[in-house]
Amino acid sequence: VKAWSFIDKVGLANLQEVERPMPKAGIGQVVMRMKAVALNYRDLAIARGHYHVGVEAPLVPLADGIGEVVAIGNGITRLAIGDLACPTYMPGWIDGPVTPRKALRRLGGPNDGTATEYFVAHEDELVIAPKSLTAAEAATLPIAAVTAWHSLFEKASVPPGSTVLVNGSGGVSTAAIQLARAAGARVIAVTRRAAHAEGLHIAGAHHVVVYADADWTIEVRRLARDGVDTVVDVAAGPGIAQLLSVLLPGGDLHLIGYAAGTAAEFDMFDAIRRAITIHFGSGGSRSSFEALVRAIDVNTIKPIIGRRLPIADLVAGYALLAAGGQVGKIVLEFAD
Amino acid sequence: VKAWSFIDKVGLANLQEVERPMPKAGIGQVVMRMKAVALNYRDLAIARGHYHVGVEAPLVPLADGIGEVVAIGNGITRLAIGDLACPTYMPGWIDGPVTPRKALRRLGGPNDGTATEYFVAHEDELVIAPKSLTAAEAATLPIAAVTAWHSLFEKASVPPGSTVLVNGSGGVSTAAIQLARAAGARVIAVTRRAAHAEGLHIAGAHHVVVYADADWTIEVRRLARDGVDTVVDVAAGPGIAQLLSVLLPGGDLHLIGYAAGTAAEFDMFDAIRRAITIHFGSGGSRSSFEALVRAIDVNTIKPIIGRRLPIADLVAGYALLAAGGQVGKIVLEFAD
Amino acid sequence: VKAWSFIDKVGLANLQEVERPMPKAGIGQVVMRMKAVALNYRDLAIARGHYHVGVEAPLVPLADGIGEVVAIGNGITRLAIGDLACPTYMPGWIDGPVTPRKALRRLGGPNDGTATEYFVAHEDELVIAPKSLTAAEAATLPIAAVTAWHSLFEKASVPPGSTVLVNGSGGVSTAAIQLARAAGARVIAVTRRAAHAEGLHIAGAHHVVVYADADWTIEVRRLARDGVDTVVDVAAGPGIAQLLSVLLPGGDLHLIGYAAGTAAEFDMFDAIRRAITIHFGSGGSRSSFEALVRAIDVNTIKPIIGRRLPIADLVAGYALLAAGGQVGKIVLEFAD
């Protein structure tokens, strides 16, 4: 069966289609025929060699995806042949808060990921996809939407009527907009690209503020009166100081991406005076994913897909992600 | 100015219109001309003499209401002439968890309440009404909606996609339905009266189950698959056992009323095995009320009014509440 | 190898020593030679036939215990030969909040328990015992101390300086006293038996109040000034009303036993007015158990053992538990 793999060395130049043996379902395992996978910024960082934690070739990339169960081993109780299911990004994190042991394995690096025609996993490491979504939509959930869910509702909370500011227009950002809106929050989206404003409104933002030469924080403060309760940021980098400046005293900043750089550059005196909490993190448990599935089905949330490509165009997908021209996720589909 | 008061002895027979001097705004105080007030089950219990905690005549009843600020004392910073504001049911409870000291004063008994043409209060004991509501709608908020808010979002939480079962069709119940729905939950309403089903659907319930000879818990379990995450109950009494039986292990039961009796009659062994938490309580802080106001404005939640009467029909209002024939709140309006 | 089992029918008259084949360690499993086991009230309720949830003969009773790892299967990563480890009461509950699926299996009924010379389990269902305890002491932990831990520190919290009232003198009660004391709380123990006062002081209670004809709640209120923050109760039954009466508004009642009866008999009106939360429950996750182990080692907490008997006297142990004459746990030891 076909898979995509970094050969010899991790890097886009070495990402090739390879032939591998058909996997078998051991005790407690299931085999899925993959229907779609999706890209995350993390996949790009790994492919560029910017992610130096135990990631080595050969490696099958990607963590997002969905497949149809085509074979089951002995002792399977949670799934059946024909079910559509998604893998979990950190397969060892079933429930509760993260621990070193739970965070060890990660799909797409250091462990083999979802860019493969057939994917085998223990049944405990899979989640049945939301009934209300297409396969392509559900393929986008494992990293971005689970991260947004875990941050907004499990690390902190988003009571109805609170104000959530979301930075960016990628998969985590659009998932955060949709989930915060479903929870009854007032949602302000901030983006560098005027072309993304319409997409962010469609995702559910009440207000979209486009960066310009002028200080965007003035407009946010006008919209939010005193300030915002919660910020979801995927960029990190030098913009943090501005994000902190629009938070209310006691507010929460979720820092779940580093697209603009990893160096923290902000003044801690102001953060102390205003009693800010910064929640760093990425991913969530299988239990978080299952709660997300319920939220999607009850609120008919449709993940935003920016581009759909055949899996054969995987390398082109990475380039699109790097260019950042779309709102939402880039999905790569397998032929039926 | 006119007020309504229990003369000599608390009891509906002694509830009379009385003349009282026009109140003055002392330092930090404001005077409001009341526009509307609303009834709670608690008011009925007090009028019937079923509430024996320091409640004595003479007493101006009721805690719900809204007024227009017509005079302000020195040092006022939170309100201005012309503002529409609601009193807080427990004026001493500004913020944080309840304490004996904060819970001491309660409008409508033991302290004088809102059934008066002019109401004077310290500005710290008032909340500016939601901009998106009419005066009659906002008058319903201080007890029922604040109680529902504090229970659902501050004592526990209601993540999007969780299932909330609400029992009853009075003011707390319809507020709980609306708020849980705004928070993205799946909402099941349960009622004894088939005639209330439509009103509960309008309030936002996804499903309405009408009690019948058959066991209603079977239908709830069918709708909720395994069970529900959260129950909001205003009846107490013998029905608790059934409510507990539809809760998932680890579920939350909010017990915020006692319309069907105050004796706890259920089997604790089952509650222990299933790790249920019962949150008893009523009311919330001014800070809870302010958060509720934001939720109402952001989500354009319109409180359900079952009946509107002129304030002169106050005694008739109590009778309607006792009969329980309407969905939502009974509002009594003052002439302009 | 020897085990003890209810033959034909659950009941003390049918509890016999039986011979069973030596267990083998399958993939991921370990075999322990048991060194000690301990009794819980639950074991007594099961033996008396008062626990009707899927418990059927033949059944090896008990859930508490400790053993030495004597054989390991393939793939073991958490344990090694020679380790002293305790089983977990609900083996499926590894982490996070309880769910129906996690609560399915329970040692000592419906699943075979620890009253056996050799016990086999998946390594995920075992916890390495605290280094600071003897085997007999560690044998007492799986139900009573884990329940006390989960209730006090995971369902609610016990900040230093808060007041905790503990009812009873059995294993849960003494563990709750020790843990609350280690957390810096002020601890008041309440007991029916004057003879237990000294033992409860030794466990760490600052004050011991002995029930008498007079109302013990008066003395508790005198000691605690306004009231107590937290109550841990193992009796349930008619005493709940008194326990509720000494709780501060907003206080927590942990109801984790039913020695005095399972019918809830208290007035809900008062619980509503005072915003009480009742946490029902029993047991905790493996993760809770591991946190408990750290707390024991850091604070050198020594579980209170009321009686030590050889395992051959198992039936006599049940009788001692029923009589309730000791403070702390009844431990049954295996010969070396």
Next chain:
Amino acid sequence: VKAWSFIDKVGLANLQEVERPMPKAGIGQVVMRMKAVALNYRDLAIARGHYHVGVEAPLVPLADGIGEVVAIGNGITRLAIGDLACPTYMPGWIDGPVTPRKALRRLGGPNDGTATEYFVAHEDELVIAPKSLTAAEAATLPIAAVTAWHSLFEKASVPPGSTVLVNGSGGVSTAAIQLARAAGARVIAVTRRAAHAEGLHIAGAHHVVVYADADWTIEVRRLARDGVDTVVDVAAGPGIAQLLSVLLPGGDLHLIGYAAGTAAEFDMFDAIRRAITIHFGSGGSRSSFEALVRAIDVNTIKPIIGRRLPIADLVAGYALLAAGGQVGKIVLEFAD
């Protein structure tokens, strides 16, 4: 009466003894004759002009202190003549989470502080001192110990057996060591100065690690096995990267001081991968202070006083604080 005040311009050179009229107790107010005050790093930052948020001369510095109530106005219910009480650092923060409005007023800048023979305040802005402390000990509590309390027990939690690392040897650090120890945690203190090790042990640290050329994080990781659950840091500056590196995944970093600089300089990628939460903040509510008082009395915690001076040596006290040669707080006493 005498007071100390920055004349014309904030700065140590302008700190002078001044004569002011004896304050009177208005409605709801009390006058205290001050017995002792204490210094915080914040006072030094203000005196050096490093704190540019609305702080202007003339200004009476300091926020810590204790006084004896010598006069009361009308309507006082919480205090009596002769009571020993401490002011609250942010007088508007009575309860609940911080808000812009609650954080507006701060003693010692922008509002007049405690360096005065007679201090007048609303009774709601005072806390009765712990019975178990001397006046000098209680004078140290309002900023440092309240900050440590609010951080450890209200923003996050410190279950018994968890590991807490505390950086520094000033007032916040020694309070954090004492409180974490009282809560049953394992406490590791880290200091640059070998001479402080003994004092930190006396405060209650299980282990003291002294910085040296070698990487201190190696020793901390050896002591804590995998890492620590909680870090309390008062230095900020470039050391944050090392503090983050010893935290367990999911761990909490409380950043409540900036003695080593205010620029955040750490790698966010690692913080994201390890799901760290950083809680910035300072101070706590009156309700936090009252809970702290209970914890102190129950656990007989004695605040660590590094130096005691007469109030006339106030300027010398600032110099001692800047030099950092002592463990614990610098207290300035008034003559009886």
